[in-house]
Amino acid sequence: MESFLKELARKISTEPQFEQLTFIFPNRRAALYFRKHLAEVITKPVFAPLLLTIEDFIASFSNYQIPDKLELVHRLHGVYNEVMRSHTEPFDRFYFWGEMLLRDFNEIDKYLVNAGQLFRDLRNQKELDASFDYLTEAQKKFLLDFWNEFDEHITENKKQFIGMWGKLFALYEAYRNQLQQAQLAYEGLLHREVAENIGSLAANRFVPAQLRFVGFNALTKAEEKILCHFVARGSQMIWDGDEYYVNNKAQEAGEFFREYQQHGILKHTFTQNFPSNFRSTKSIKVFGAAQPIGQAKLLGQMLQEELGKGLQPEDTLIVLPDEKLLMPVLYGLPPQIEKLNVTMGYSLGNTSFFNLIELLVELQLGKRKEYFNHRPVLSLLAHPYVIAADAALANTRRKEIQKGNWVQIPANYLASAAPLHRIIFGAMPEGLLPYLQRVVREVGSLESILDLDREFAFQFIKLLNRVQDLTGVQTADASDRKEFVKSMRSFLRLLRQLARAEKIPFSGEPLKGLQIMGVLETRNLDYKNVFVLSLNEGAFPSFGGKGSYIPFNIRKAYALPTTEHQDAMYAYLFYRMLQRAENIFLFYNTETDQLGQGEKSRYLQQLIFESGLKLESQVLHNPVMPLAIEPIVIPKTREVQEAIMKLNGGNTYFKGISPSALSTYLDCRLRFYFKHVARIKEPDEVEDELGARELGNFLHKVMEKFYKNLAQRKRSKQVEAGDFADALPAIDKLMDEVFAATYNMEPGKKVEYEGQSVIIQQLVRNFASRILDYDKELAPFSMEAVEADGLLHRVKISHAPGYAVLGGKIDRVDRKENVVRIVDYKTGSDKLDFPSVASLFNRNDKKRVKAVFQTLLYGFLYQTNFPLKANDQMVTGIMNRELLFGNAEFGLTLNKQPVYNVLPLMPEFSTHLTALLEEIFNPEVSFDQTQDVMACKFCPYKSICYRN
Template identity: 25%
Template sequence: MQFLQKIISELLENRHDISGLDIVLPGKRPMVFIKRILKEKHYQGLLPNFVTIDELIAELSENVEIKGIALWLFAFRIYNKIDASEDFSGFLKWFPTLQKDWDDMMKFSDDDQKILLWMLDEERIKNWGENLGDDDNPRKRNLNFWRKMNEFLPLLKSELKKENLATSGMLYQDAFSAIENFAKQTNRQFVFCGFNALSRVEEQLVRQLLQWNKAETYFQADQYYIDDERQESGKFLRETLKWKEFNDSRDFKWIENQFSQPKNIKTYEVSGNIVQAKFLPEILKKIPKKELSETALVLLDENLLPAVLDSLNVVESVNITMGFPLKNLSFSNAIKKVFYLQKQQEKKTSSYYYADVLPILEELPNDEKDSEIIRNFIFSIEERNIVYISKTLLQELLGNLSYFQLLQKPENYQTFLDLLIKFCYELKFKELDDIQYENIALFENVFKIIKNQLLPYQIDVKIETLEVLINQLVNSESIDFVGEPLAGFQIMGLLETRLLNFKNIILLSVNEGKLPLGNTQNTYIPFDVRKNFGLNTFLENDSIYAYHFYRLIQNSENVHLLYNALSSGVNTGEKSRFITQLEMESPHHIEHIIIENSSEPIAQELMKIEKNEEVMRLLNEWKNRVSPSHLVTYLYNPIDFYLNNLLKTRETNEIEEELSQRNYGNLVHYALQFLHEPIKGKILSVNDLEDLLQQTDSAIDFAIGKLKHQQEFYERGMNYIHKEIAKRVVRNIVEYDLELVKNGSALEILDLEKEINCDFFLDENQTDKISFYGFIDRIDKLDGVTRVIDYKTAKPKNLTINLGKNKEEKLPELFFRDDYKQALQLSIYKYCIRNVLNINPDNIETAIWSFAEVNNGPQKLNFIDIEDSEVEDSIRNLIFEILNSEVPFEEKEKVSW
């Protein structure tokens, strides 16, 4: 606190009573520290009057400041007199930016009207001699925009003055004309502390008061950046030094020589934003505990605050002097999504998109009753794969939800705001953490403000308009933390460090684009126009940031600068040029440290499960009900077999926005079942099959119902294409059968979805057995041959098996390879059908009918020089391995294609 201590010490040396002083500060935070310094110096008089520069400017104006939604509504009413075609939501998309530009015009230039006229003239010059074409031409739109602004903004100013109201810029403009009289007539004595970049109005106020000896000024400058004309951090103070008010009788206070004093400066190249927060305790461990109250952590990226707080377990006392952005909190995100949902309903849609509803339910605070309703809702829509939820179904599933009305289309915006206010009020009585409570309370207040401000205006407010209003307010709001600013480790933003000095400083996210912000101004006024009229450009803003940075360092002894070196998203991974300047120009040795991500890499070891007594018990149970698909799963990955078939774990249902391959297969299966069931058990005629072709649409509809899907799911996009392809596959299968019958073949469908249960013996004495079960898609008889047909979405693979000379070597482990999985499944079906139906093996064919190659018909399994008994032995060998207690279940490495 050296700078403030010097000021107070000098003031007390020159006068014993400072109660008559007005101490003018850039912000309110330093007031607390000045009071502590006065206490330490045993000052016993009344406190001086503390005032910020903005409060002093407002005092000079006779008008009341209007801002936020009140200003937007007032301005919209005036704008409607010029252009009645634009609605309020459209107006809100450009007016807040224009208003900031307009305020800048009034704060930094002599006459805002000159700039407005200049902008209009500039647009005209750009289009000199050109045919502008229709109104959609961007140049013509710009020209029309500035024509309107030259009429609108003067009219707005006039109307505001009639009501004794003013924007921030108007207050400054009013104050400028009142400065001279104020300086002459006031009896107050002002002390201006720690200012750097003064606007035209602020500079005139300070200089006039100095001329009348009614002010003292204290600047915190350093020879390092004052003497060097190239140093942008001293840009404004070098101009202030030239004031004629600083002469032989009045010194410029103070230019120190602190920056060049010995300092320990370290820069840290860190791999990632969160890693910066994780590394923070390592820095703090090296700072003595007694110095933590002299230590400040400056966050240049406010979004890092949660991660930083999580990492500060080494610090007992922490004071946070910055806000956490409201827009980053879960309740804020939920409210945004509520507005988005309502905006969709305003478009008269007949259903709700599930992804618009689920995030709201998951992010809003819910009690146990609401949580149970939401769990049932999620189960229902996942089970039925409901992507678009009808209003009737939503009422049925969520009607008892305490805040269900928020999901329904309201009668009008007043009703909706009343619902939101009531909802927020009731939520505050539930169990919430402190940040949640503040988040909800802030929204409740915002909704009340919007409601009250809208009441006097007859504006057609749509939900979209409310959404824009909410976003404008919420994006600029933050939750302020309350703490003890005089004790403990300090966490703050860069602007909160003004006038304050710390022995140890740590800055996070010292990246280009964070420090300085760079050319990120949101403005309608081009750079050259801003430069010409003395308005701040990004260059001036860079100089302001540079001053804050160097001023913070100049009185510090230990400086830690961390930056994110990773390039990802909006982060370029580029360190701030201020660091480069320090390294190249400063007299200090800068130690550079590289910090890699300290987290341990995730172990890539494949899972391995030994077959202990419990696993063997589960395997013995499994032997009673073995599906061919279990063996296929084992071939793919033994761990999946263990998890799915022994432990009975199942993947959770997920809503498919696009039909999965599995459900595409089911769609065709169920459609074929619908068609074939009525003709089962008869020799098919041409008429039978031609009649089926007329029923394919009905069959697909039946299949959709069997899947519990909605028809709407298949009405657009890829799902419509999948449905049409499925319909074509069904038709092709029926047409393939029709050709057989037309060519004289006798075709009879014996069974569909035939459940099989058969014993398969593992030993010659038939004492050790397993029981196969499963469902065969289709069993038919074609010209006296019984065909066992399995439908597949995949193409047939390795259905003709010839082991040649290596038969004796390969046959025992034939089915140990997953590329023979189709052959394995068909072999088991053939075994079961032969034993259950007592059919001669020579009259049985097993085949895959692939939907991918449907016109090729059923592709039959063909073993060359391999007997059925040998195939069965190969199946036994696979089962023996599964049951072998010495062979663990080992995960197979997944191959990425």
């Protein structure tokens, strides 16, 4: 079927002296295609007629220039603060409201509304009642209904809003005056000035009989007045519609045409019946797919199939109502499509660059002197652009930070030789904007990124330069922390708004290859093959409109655009893009959310139930049915048995089967399998909050250093009461050493504690000092071992390989006279009372005391490695809160009775331990899940078992 523009070109080419005509189109693309079609039908050399967009046509009558939106809002902000002197706002907080005000001013002028009257009506109902003479009864009802409801629900915020409304007209007038003095205007202001003075402005500018207005549908009042001026003097309107929706009053797509058919001037331009293209033979296929990304993937598959059937990319259009689908669609296109053109704006806020910029600001916000917070650091090291700069370095740094649980990370550790890393984590002496510009330029220069990423970089540099030039925004000096954070957050808030509003103007082959467009860009264009995605409520049409100071009722009364206007406009665009197409592919999301998004678009429903056209429908996903979760059981196959035998060798950090591994086995055989047999690594995560692990690690290292230094200094294991005379300063020094080593600080550099590190330092200091106080009272005693590792013991078993190797690392072993103490440092409050030795091995006992099991196993290992004398006794226990800060005694309790010697318990303990090891190596006992689901709550493997 011939397209609307080609049909028009063929008709125009037969007119005499058509080169003297001027054609005005809704957009530049329609003019471009018309020029192409005109060249195709003209057989002899002629001058081309003048082709203009409606914007260029109207602007030609004015000397005003239209700045970009950022400048317009920035100028409005200055006027706002002058008018609203008692309610001034910083620019970053004003931008959202300023953008909304600008939209309202724009619409007021485009629809030629009496601004003074409207703003007075908004301010005061008494003035509204007194001014009812100029309104119709319907308009009065709209306004009264609104104000009655408003009075009943008035709040303090609304009172403030009313006060501001009272000054809106003054703001409107002052803003317009300031712009006009600078020979500037927003679009609505320019249109209004032209419309209200078109009689004098149009004199001798254009010959009305030579003007052709092509393909218009929903005109603003200003456009209508301008066009009517010329139509009344001989200009022609060339409408682009279809009888299906124009002649059917139930179809909102034809609403504006039916309105113009009754118009005093425009009705004379409807000289012919509308064609009936929509009802022509078409192939229409409707596909339901799960989630937007499912639609993008399905589109790629369908294009692949259709290309195999002879589809020509030049005859094909993809319409994306949701711009977020642009990237998934581009990545999913078949490789045969070599040329394509994207004609739609893509928000900078949807790009990876925007995410990078946000992280960079968050990085600086979280910086404390020479340290960065781990959260933005880890996010940056995982960012695709940082990985593109040096993947190995980024991954190594990320693993080291997670493994070391570094909450605060030194800048010099991160600012490595890689240029991008050096810029990101280096100093920022010149301020935030130059810092961001340097990062973006460096990313843009990376060889490994795509051309599309370079375009994003270019657009961000432009935006940052524009912000700098226009606002002169600067972040406060970092020495004033409070003001620095405030200014950084203000900048980030502004940048987020600007990036989301800024559209990337893609460029490509406008007349060649596959075409990808937004909905508005399809006006007047026709393609043989049309693919439309996101045909869901909330996407096409989108929910409601943009924010406005003017409520719906007032808009209705003053004939300003409402959601009804938007629905009618988008209905027209929907039917218009299909009316001349031959092969139509429509996609919708089958997943419905709480807001109703996921329901088929009303336009799609109309097409299915009202059009009478034959459609093929297919839902390309099966409903998700909850499946019964089968228990996971890992039988001990030959491969699994071979892996089990490797347990005896341990790993690079630890030899043998550890007490914690045995405890894990008792908790859940499957977790033991995942961690120690299959060796599925648990994800390393940095703990923000003070956890027992971080606190315990610092305490262990400090106490280890203290007693090893003491033994080295004295060259003796003996500990005397006098050894604790200057213990506290020594602890402080050791704490600094441990902190500096943990966070890779420069040797000899003074350690400064900030934030949570202050709390850690104080807690470790308190624990360490209480341990030393306790030891001072215990002295004299002998420190037999500190952080003793390499303690191994081979247990004979009946299954291959015939033995099991136990390994352990004991925090501390000391001796006083004939009593050997096995000491474990704990910062928590572990229970140490148990009912029996057998209970420690009972996996079904939810009250199984793990701490007792662990300390007895340490005692067992020590005893087997260092045989005791005949009269020796052994006490195992924990130095924890209860012992150090309470009244507890060191050691275990069996049924509430103190255990002063655990050696009599060892034979029974050894029997149960051997049975446990026999089970682990027994090929007949599979690895299965625990029945206690609550035990899975903090298990890192719970997602594998579907217990999350």
